Amino acid sequence: MHPVITFAHNVLPFTKGWPDWVVYVAIVFVVAFGILNTLVAPLTGISTYIERRMAGRAQYRWGPNRVGFRSLLDALPVTRWIGRMGDIGPVKAIGRLIPGGLLQFAADGLKLFTKEDIIPAKADKFLFRASPYVVMAGSFAAFAVLPVSFNFRAVNFNIGIFYVLGISSLVVPGILMAGWGSANKWALFGGMRSASQIVSYEIPVAISLMTAVMLAGTMNMTDIVNAQRSGYGIEKAGALGWYVFRYGGLMIVPFVIYFIGGCAEVNRTPFDLPEGESELVSGYHTEYSGFRWSFFFMAEYSNMFAVGAIATTMFLGGPLPPYPVQLTEQLFGGMGHLGMVLRFLEGFAWFFIKSYFFVLVMIHMRWTLPRYRVDQLMHLCWKVLLPIALVWFVLMCGVRAVRMEMKLAAQPAVAEVTR
Template sequence: MYDFVTQYGPLWGTLAAVGQILAFVIVLLLSLAFLLLMDRKVWAAVQMRKGPNTVGAFGLLQSFADFIKFVLKEIIVPAGADRPLFLLAPLLTFIFAFIAWAVIPVAPGWVISDINVGILYVFAISSLGVYGIIIGGWASNSKYPFLGSLRSAAQMVSYEVSIGFVLVTVLLMVGSMNLTAVVDAQAGGFWNWHLLSAGMLPWPAFLITIPMFVIFFISALAETNRPPFDLPEAESELVAGYQVEYSSTPYLLFMIGEYLNIVLMCALMTVLFFGGWHPPFDIAPFTWIPPVVWFAIKVVFFFFMFAMVKALVPRYRYDQLMRLGWKIFLPTSLAAVAVMGGFVVYSNAG
């Protein structure tokens, strides 16, 4: 982020920095509205139906109509609910989903806070997201929301371990926890799939990065409660789970938080494995496209993959979900960290 305070002084610099953050938030929310429409259109296409197509041209204003509907509806709080916590839970989910974006670089110099521990920051904030779901399920004072929130806690904790080891693998490969440095290390094509960077011995890194990417993609589905891992809100079992008692604006905040986390995972896959804003080949005409456009193209592609998984893959049982996380992903990602650490030590020794 540009140092406005040094350039314009404390007052105007702070106002300029706040304006930049608000602009980023507005662009993110507008992008989310059209990504949500894309999500619904993909499901409709797979099921051979039209999807939203009457509100605005081609249904482009459908997400905004839904937003107005949610805002104008009455907020209903169950009689036995803990009212302060009931209203605080969706707000926490919404806030944590937004502040995780502070360290995501979308183009050279286009990042709110370019801190040196960006990977650690994202991992810490994503871990806090479960609190909004747990509080919402408990504060509803109903058995089904509470069961849904407990499922979500167990699921998110289980798959965050695998995601953490994947992040450590990339950290060892690049030699930095700064996300901008991770992107810069992938310049020149091939991204993180070809050779180790930071002056290490060359070797086919894709032997590790391909399985790590697969683990990250599937773990991201579980982390964001997306199908086939939407067990916390399985309508056939838990009547929509932790958010069944919510309506109006609180429900909207839960939904926005969930989709922001989905897009965040798409952005992380872009940054960690697919070169961020860098083109696939550092030659024309690929270099003619602005960096931020490359970043957006990759994020939209991964969002499309999330939508296709929801449309095509049946829901897992809960025992299958836990077995996949603890018995397959955890040992595999731990072994990858050990192998990558060995190559780092060997390269430094050489």
């Protein structure tokens, strides 16, 4: 009996009468829908807001600070009366802590929704319309295996990380579809450059992820997370168990290579040549307007979050907290249902904090670093990252082999392994 179905039967007894597949589809649908409506759509909006504020900070100006809860209070007469309470000293001080402009993304979303949907006359109508589907499907399906909390994920694949690599390569033909369907020379150019960039950087990314897989001995994301609970021979290791700190810091290199490659995969600066605003307007999504464009936008930001999420899962322990997780396990274990909920929230909170930290780093990098030229980009991938990734992979395997040799030599009698 599949664990999801047993879980459903325990928690929601009314599902016992339903056929199995209906129960499974319903549960996964609820989880996926939840992820869609918390991690994809609103997170895109909030990330946009944070990005524009950070851009303002980098450029010594305010970001969006008008369309927010504060201005909403002033808009309606009733709430204006409530807002007058904000003139009282302490309330005003608290009000100042809330940044203005928080609802900018909602206003932008509404604007995009009401814009005219322009499809260029010469565009290939079918491909133009079909590409948001492919790109969104490729970006969103990677969320299926993410371990958002302890032993909690929508889909349990034995090939977890390999599945993520495979399904995110659905995005590449989608981008080519968008570039070609736009009937715009520059969109086509941007699409091809973007596709070639994503595709090149997949190799160092895959090799650095393979290094973490070699450490864990499995491709299953949940098992990789659980393998990071202890490290350096300490049972309750906390943050020391995370793969990024293993081998005395040697594993930082695959982590950095993964992060750089991940930035390149989502076309973020300094690798945003395909959408370089000074060169190609918007690259492959130049001709897309209104709501159709917002799907590409959502796909990009959710891809950023997915890259951060995979970095945390493979290298930073995923939902594991920096303090030893065994402590809270004992604490919450004895609290029954409430403990279960608290444990879920604890895992999800740490997972989200760590993943979103990477998103913030990516946003910061965008407004700090200049853009790579395309030949520099390819040089970086094929001549710097790929050799380093390969060498480091062999090195890590060698270190692991030597350590296992030492461990095996220390044991006087080794049990016969039958094959």
